[in-house]
Amino acid sequence: MRNLTGRINHMRRRRGWYAAALVAVSTLALSACSTGPAALQKSGGNTIITMWSPLSASDAQVWGTVIAAFNKANDNKGLHEQIDLTTVVSDYQTKLTAAETAGDAPDFGWASAALEEYNWAKEGVIIPLNKLAQQVGLNLNDFTAQSLDDARYPSVGGNNIYMVPIDENDFALQINVKEAEAAGLNPNDPPKTAAEFLQWAQAMTITKNGKIVQSGFGSNLAGVATTYWGIVAAQYGFQRVSANGTTACVNEQAGTQAMSWLLDLFDKYKVISPATSIYNTFDTGQSAMIWEGPWATHGNITSGIDWEAAPIPQIGPQPANYFEDDGLEVYAQKNTASYKPTMEAIKWLSDNSFTWVTGGRGVTARKSILDKPGYTTTDTNGFLPKYRQAFITGMSTANVASIPGPDSSDFEYYEVSPSYIQTEVGRVLANQLSLSDFMPTICAKWQSDINSGGVKLAGY
Amino acid sequence: MSLQTPRKAASAQAPVTRRASIGGYAFTLPFMIPFILFNLVPLVFGVVVAFTDWSIIGTPQFVGLKNFETALTDPLVIESFVNTFKYVAVVVPAVAVVAFLFALYVNQGWPGHTFARMAFYASNVVSAPVIGLVWTWMLNGQNGIIDNYLHLQVSWLTSTTWAWIGVCMATVWWDSGLIFILFLAGLQEIGTEIVEAARIDGANWWTLVTRIFIPLLRRTFVLTITLEIIATFQIFSQVNVMTAGGPANTTASVMQYLYTDGISQQQLGYASALGIMLFLLILIVTLIFRRLVPQREW
Numbered sequence: 001m002r003n004l005t006g007r008i009n010h011m012r013r014r015r016g017w018y019a020a021a022l023v024a025v026s027t028l029a030l031s032a033c034s035t036g037p038a039a040l041q042k043s044g045g046n047t048i049i050t051m052w053s054p055l056s057a058s059d060a061q062v063w064g065t066v067i068a069a070f071n072k073a074n075d076n077k078g079l080h081e082q083i084d085l086t087t088v089v090s091d092y093q094t095k096l097t098a099a100e101t102a103g104d105a106p107d108f109g110w111a112s113a114a115l116e117e118y119n120w121a122k123e124g125v126i127i128p129l130n131k132l133a134q135q136v137g138l139n140l141n142d143f144t145a146q147s148l149d150d151a152r153y154p155s156v157g158g159n160n161i162y163m164v165p166i167d168e169n170d171f172a173l174q175i176n177v178k179e180a181e182a183a184g185l186n187p188n189d190p191p192k193t194a195a196e197f198l199q200w201a202q203a204m205t206i207t208k209n210g211k212i213v214q215s216g217f218g219s220n221l222a223g224v225a226t227t228y229w230g231i232v233a234a235q236y237g238f239q240r241v242s243a244n245g246t247t248a249c250v251n252e253q254a255g256t257q258a259m260s261w262l263l264d265l266f267d268k269y270k271v272i273s274p275a276t277s278i279y280n281t282f283d284t285g286q287s288a289m290i291w292e293g294p295w296a297t298h299g300n301i302t303s304g305i306d307w308e309a310a311p312i313p314q315i316g317p318q319p320a321n322y323f324e325d326d327g328l329e330v331y332a333q334k335n336t337a338s339y340k341p342t343m344e345a346i347k348w349l350s351d352n353s354f355t356w357v358t359g360g361r362g363v364t365a366r367k368s369i370l371d372k373p374g375y376t377t378t379d380t381n382g383f384l385p386k387y388r389q390a391f392i393t394g395m396s397t398a399n400v401a402s403i404p405g406p407d408s409s410d411f412e413y414y415e416v417s418p419s420y421i422q423t424e425v426g427r428v429l430a431n432q433l434s435l436s437d438f439m440p441t442i443c444a445k446w447q448s449d450i451n452s453g454g455v456k457l458a459g460y
Numbered sequence: 461m462s463l464q465t466p467r468k469a470a471s472a473q474a475p476v477t478r479r480a481s482i483g484g485y486a487f488t489l490p491f492m493i494p495f496i497l498f499n500l501v502p503l504v505f506g507v508v509v510a511f512t513d514w515s516i517i518g519t520p521q522f523v524g525l526k527n528f529e530t531a532l533t534d535p536l537v538i539e540s541f542v543n544t545f546k547y548v549a550v551v552v553p554a555v556a557v558v559a560f561l562f563a564l565y566v567n568q569g570w571p572g573h574t575f576a577r578m579a580f581y582a583s584n585v586v587s588a589p590v591i592g593l594v595w596t597w598m599l600n601g602q603n604g605i606i607d608n609y610l611h612l613q614v615s616w617l618t619s620t621t622w623a624w625i626g627v628c629m630a631t632v633w634w635d636s637g638l639i640f641i642l643f644l645a646g647l648q649e650i651g652t653e654i655v656e657a658a659r660i661d662g663a664n665w666w667t668l669v670t671r672i673f674i675p676l677l678r679r680t681f682v683l684t685i686t687l688e689i690i691a692t693f694q695i696f697s698q699v700n701v702m703t704a705g706g707p708a709n710t711t712a713s714v715m716q717y718l719y720t721d722g723i724s725q726q727q728l729g730y731a732s733a734l735g736i737m738l739f740l741l742i743l744i745v746t747l748i749f750r751r752l753v754p755q756r757e758w
Binding site (some may be wrong): 091093094097098100101116119120123125209210211212213214215220221222273274275276277281284286409417418422423426427429430431432433 | 515516517518536596600601602603613615617618619620702703704705706707708709710712720723724725726
């Protein structure tokens with residue numbers, strides 16, 4: 001009896017262990033089901049190049065056609081390469097960093113010269129591209145000086161560029177033609193000065209029962225308003241950081257003047273009813289004018305409004321405009337054999353970026369494309385010259401760019417949201433911070449950033 | 461002697477019990493492995509990272525309490541904590557009241573209660589970004605339906621006075637769905653004989669609510685308020701979608717600040733420190749709440 005009980009117990013125990021082992025193995029097997037992109041994969045006669053992109057909506061659609069064109073042109077011919085494009089819609093930078101850390105980074109990806117790129121260049125996540133460009137015959141002299149400057153992090157990589165610029169972006173005055181005409185204004189003669197701009201904004205502001213139902217000028221209380229201030233401050237001669245990178249707020253008074261101008265539009269002239277989405281307000285006719293980038297073009301077109309873009313009015317004594325650019329960057333790989341084919345693909349995409357810079361986003365960074373007959377008049381995807389021209393001409397005065405360094409985001413007018421400066425501008429516009437305290441507050445913070453090594457300007 | 465016998469019996473059974481336990485534990489592996497890998501390890505890792513300067517790439521540099529010091533001296537962090545307390549102070553009681561009233565409506569079988577059951581719960585199956593977008597549209601200061609239908613002139617999401625109230629409104633609506641179901645389940649647990657007995661004793665509707673329903677739902681109230689406190693302290697999606705913390709940081713919550721300043725800018729050490737501070741705050745507030753509520757049965 002004792003033996004029988006013992007045997008049963010033994011069998012139960014063994015069965016229990018078998019079952020437990022089976023469950024454990026199954027669990028481990030299931031949890032191990034993950035794959036990552038391997039560098040330099042082959043498919044038939046083609047080399048597979050992996051790309052990640054955060055582009056969404058119409059941007060993704062147009063970029064997808066560029067990639068499709070590459071794949072068609074190089075499928076077992078030409079470069080014998082295929083690009084495997086993955087769209088990463090949210091938290092792009094974080095996911096990319098995590099992938100790089102795990103050794104699963106794509107071969108190349110979409111880049112914006114911002115905080116992450118500086119850190120990535122410093123940490124070796126993205127690689128310098130000058131030599132590779134030379135190897136594949138990509139002529140860097142064909143790129144605009146500003147686009148290359150924005151791709152450099154001199155304190156990290158000297159003269160090396162860390163991305164191949166694809167497009168450049170500035171701001172333009174976007175006008176709702178119908179609302180301008182309804183206000184008795186001539187859209188063919190858009191405002192060019194501070195006085196004219198105010199006149200237009202006032203004429204197009206419609207108030208009902210003391211409430212603004214149509215803003216003459218659209219703004220929020222964050223990134224867009226901050227960029228307005230930043231552009232006008234630069235027009236008055238303000239610089240966030242001195243040329244040698246040691247002093248914050250060159251010409252502080254100019255910053256105050258610009259803020260006074262913006263504040264007056266809100267409080268004195270009441271031509272702005274702040275909005276949460278500036279795109280929506282413009283596309284639904286709630287704002288008659290906005291200053292925005294070329295990325296708004298597709299949304300404006302699909303909303304069906306009659307609109308046009310004009311150069312940013314000159315509010316201060318000298319012209320100035322916002323600047324940012326996008327590009328393609330190569331991620332560090334264990335297998336460096338992937339670099340050359342990746343750079344070949346990037347060269348092809350850059351050489352064939354006409355579709356992107358005429359019907360996707362921004363102004364071309366390539367001089368040869370800029371000089372191409374028909375570049376300014378092409379209307380790819382319905383991007384008519386009346387929408388694109390102002391962005392192209394505005395680029396000549398686009399000098400309000402990002403500040404490279406670990407504390408870059410504190411200086412960021414537009415791209416990072418909400419940045420330190422956006423919060424402070426918001427406080428002034430919401431009357432939580434006085435105009436007189438505004439500049440001393442931000443200048444103290446920026447100086448503190450500079451003193452702690454948070455700014456790394458070119459050449460310093 | 462009498463004490464040794466059971467001890468002997470227990471020690472004789474111990475190996476079998478232990479073996480059975482091991483088998484039992486093995487069967488929990490499908491849960492335990494992912495739990496340990498994706499909950500416990502990240503939690504411990506997060507605590508460790510909070511004492512470092514780390515941006516995913518590179519080696520974490522141990523910085524001691526620096527991240528906590530920075531957080532406690534950062535006015536935006538303080539403001540975010542104050543805002544979060546404001547959300548908790550308004551949203552938690554509001555959700556409890558609204559959800560309880562919804563549950564009463566459906567439980568009483570008043571007109572349209574079948575549709576109401578679905579309508580009241582519907583908010584819970586909609587994702588936060590959708591809620592945020594819909595409410596952003598409804599609260600639009602120029603042509604939003606709330607201002608238009610109520611003939612108001614309130615800049616719900618762009619005024620420093622009103623923006624956080626706008627976020628609270630969306631949150632109360634969103635959170636009420638789940639809490640409503642919990643209250644409804646609680647109400648349906650109350651025996652009809654109790655209600656009938658009260659009615660025979662002359663209790664009117666108000667008396668029933670205050671003397672029967674609310675006391676008998678005490679445990680449900682404690683549970684829902686505890687859940688709501690925890691959820692509201694972690695308010696994020698609707699803030700991020702509706703206002704992104706603006707205007708002028710007046711709607712920023714701790715989680716939203718943690719995300720924009722910590723995760724997006726890849727200051728993971730700082731983000732972890734903020735996360736730990738929030739965790740401790742939730743723990744303390746929840747414990748205080750549980751302490752304040754009498755533990756007696758009704």
